[in-house]
Amino acid sequence: MVEMAHIVKRFGQPPAAAAVDGVSLAIRERETYVLVGESGSGKSTLARILVGLERPSEGEVRWFPPQPGSAFAAHGHGKGGVPSSPVQMVFQNPDRSLNPYWRVQNIIAEPLVLQGMARREAYALAGGLLEQVRLPRGLLLRRPSECSGGQKQRIAVARALALRPRLLVADEMTSALDPATEADMMQLLMDLQWDSGMSILFITHRLDAVHGFADRMGVMRQGRIVEEGEAASLLRQPSTAYAKALLAACQYT
Numbered sequence: 047m048v049e050m051a052h053i054v055k056r057f058g059q060p061p062a063a064a065a066v067d068g069v070s071l072a073i074r075e076r077e078t079y080v081l082v083g084e085s086g087s088g089k090s091t092l093a094r095i096l097v098g099l100e101r102p103s104e105g106e107v108r109w110f111p112p113q114p115g116s117a118f119a120a121h122g123h124g125k126g127g128v129p130s131s132p133v134q135m136v137f138q139n140p141d142r143s144l145n146p147y148w149r150v151q152n153i154i155a156e157p158l159v160l161q162g163m164a165r166r167e168a169y170a171l172a173g174g175l176l177e178q179v180r181l182p183r184g185l186l187l188r189r190p191s192e193c194s195g196g197q198k199q200r201i202a203v204a205r206a207l208a209l210r211p212r213l214l215v216a217d218e219m220t221s222a223l224d225p226a227t228e229a230d231m232m233q234l235l236m237d238l239q240w241d242s243g244m245s246i247l248f249i250t251h252r253l254d255a256v257h258g259f260a261d262r263m264g265v266m267r268q269g270r271i272v273e274e275g276e277a278a279s280l281l282r283q284p285s286t287a288y289a290k291a292l293l294a295a296c297q298y299t
């Protein structure tokens with residue numbers, strides 16, 4: 047569905063080390079791809095290139111079928127005239143990604159309004175989106191500070207779902223949650239994927255949370271994918287010392 051071909055990203059002039067150093071990665075329809083690697087290995091930079099927030103120094107992102115304009119541009123109006131976008135991202139820290147002055151209703155409706163939908167119509171859809179992420183409509187009039195960390199991340203997911211993306215990119219979105227809330231969130235993502243057929247790119251520095259969740263995995267180190275494969279076998283039998291060490295670190299924390 048989307049393919050990243052030979053992506054390089056340098057933030058300084060050469061010989062500065064590349065944050066992403068020649069990565070090729072494809073994400074298929076309906077699959078959950080987990081990208082794992084230590085802090086600074088280039089995961090977020092790669093994700094930002096995929097969603098169009100950052101331009102690669104080299105290489106390209108190809109969508110099948112091709113998307114007109116940038117990845118973030120709406121690419122059409124689907125059933126019922128609801129605007130859509132091929133890819134949406136959920137970030138680690140909802141306190142930075144959700145406007146603290148807005149009510150949940152405005153936050154969820156905003157992407158629809160930005161794509162030209164009437165505010166009243168967008169608000170009417172916000173309640174249904176909250177229910178999709180298993181939150182009560184009663185939260186619509188609250189502000190983020192009146193919600194728990196897990197609820198805020200669900201609100202961020204509801205906002206991302208508003209444009210019915212084909213791909214949801216989740217960058218460390220469960221890393222600040224306690225283990226039980228994290229497990230609930232991952233179950234929710236699996237349910238949403240089942241219902242909508244979207245693909246998920248899930249980025250994490252921890253391997254322990256991804257058992258039973260990932261279809262395929264890539265292990266990133268110093269800007270490169272050093273190992274990639276079907277998740278179950280990679281977790282059972284990692285072939286690089288680096289992946290083994292990541293796995294071992296998780297088993298003792």
Ligand SMILES: Nc1ncnc2c1ncn2[C@@H]1O[C@H](COP(=O)(O)OP(=O)(O)OP(=O)(O)O)[C@@H](O)[C@H]1O
Pocket residue numbers: 057065083084085086087088089090091092251
């Ligand atoms: N805007 C930027 N300007 C300069 N350097 C950057 C910028 N963004 C990222 N980098 C550098 O690129 C490298 C990769 O960073 P990136 O955030 O992609 O890693 P990561 O694997 O996502 O780490 P983390 O898990 O800590 O978020 C790091 O060395 C980082 O300092």
